[in-house]
Amino acid sequence: DQKYIENKPEYKPKKPQRKIPKFLHPKQLAALIDYHLSTIAQAEKEGNVQPENNHSAWIVLGWMILAGTGMRPVELSKLKLSHVYDDYIMIGEDFTTKVKSERHVPLLFEAGQAIDIITDSHYRELEHSMRDSKYLLGRKPNYAKQQLSRAFTNAWQAVYPDKPKRVLYNLKDTFCVRFLSDDSVPTRSGMKLNDLKEILGHSSLETTQK
Numbered sequence: 001d002q003k004y005i006e007n008k009p010e011y012k013p014k015k016p017q018r019k020i021p022k023f024l025h026p027k028q029l030a031a032l033i034d035y036h037l038s039t040i041a042q043a044e045k046e047g048n049v050q051p052e053n054n055h056s057a058w059i060v061l062g063w064m065i066l067a068g069t070g071m072r073p074v075e076l077s078k079l080k081l082s083h084v085y086d087d088y089i090m091i092g093e094d095f096t097t098k099v100k101s102e103r104h105v106p107l108l109f110e111a112g113q114a115i116d117i118i119t120d121s122h123y124r125e126l127e128h129s130m131r132d133s134k135y136l137l138g139r140k141p142n143y144a145k146q147q148l149s150r151a152f153t154n155a156w157q158a159v160y161p162d163k164p165k166r167v168l169y170n171l172k173d174t175f176c177v178r179f180l181s182d183d184s185v186p187t188r189s190g191m192k193l194n195d196l197k198e199i200l201g202h203s204s205l206e207t208t209q210k
Contacts, residue, residue, distance in 0.1 A: 023174040024166060029067055032155040033060045058127070058137055059151045061114040062144070063171060068111025070175035070199050073168050077145035079136040084119060087112070091201065103201045108185060109178060176200075 024032075040056050066076055075091055083090045092102040107115055117123055118137070124130040130138030137144045149168040156166050179185055179199070180192050188195050197208040 022166070022170045023177045024067075024170060026178070028160070029063065029171075029174065031159050032152065033063065035155045035159050036060050036151060056151075058118065058130075058139075059148055061118045062137055062148045063152065063168075064110040064114035065118075066148075066168070066171040067174050067178075068107060068109035068114070069105045070172050070179070070196075071105060072172060073145050073148060074141070077135075077137065077139075077141040077148070080134050081119065081136055082134070084115060084136060089115075103198065105199055109175075172200075 036059060037057065062076060065071070066073065069076075069089060071079075071089070071091065079089065079091075087107055089105045089107065090102060091105055124133075124138070127138060133139070135141070135144070137148075139147070152166075152168040152171075156163075160166075176196060179196055185192070189198075193205060193208060197205055200208060202208045
């Protein structure tokens with residue numbers, strides 16, 4: 001009505017948000033890994049955790065897998081040992097994913113090394129939670145995803161308190177940047193962007209380019 005029109009507050013357009021890179025430099029990821037492993041070592045030194053039962057190293061192995069495959073955290077948390085092959089991982093083989101389709105994900109960068117460690121029978125025997133678990137990370141999916149995310153956030157805040165916030169999902173962005181910029185990574189289709197689209201499970205290149 002007329003009264004509302006007269007008293008309507010002046011419209012002030014929002015200032016455009018400055019886009020900032022969401023990926024991590026490899027040195028930043030290495031710093032987070034060093035920080036987390038140092039907290040484990042300190043806890044063991046102080047007697048707060050029994051070394052044979054403290055394999056929080058699975059968390060940094062999880063980070064390495066995410067950074068070297070481009071998987072979403074929820075996909076990694078649901079991954080089973082039966083989904084892991086010599087040089088790739090099968091995503092969506094017997095569980096629902098965001099993209100709802102099966103796809104092969106190559107093990108690039110540090111992911112291959114992390115997979116070798118976490119699937120090693122001796123390593124899994126040492127860790128109580130992994131001994132009889134069908135899951136790659138040895139934990140129930142929701143718990144694994146929560147712990148990976150919490151530890152990542154804590155490490156970032158401790159190592160880079162003055163830098164813009166980063167979250168676990170940004171390891172996917174990290175993989176994308178490295179995949180496209182590393183000339184040593186072979187292409188399957190002749191075009192890296194197409195390869196990345198298939199790895200991420202996107203239905204269109206437009207989604208991959210965002």
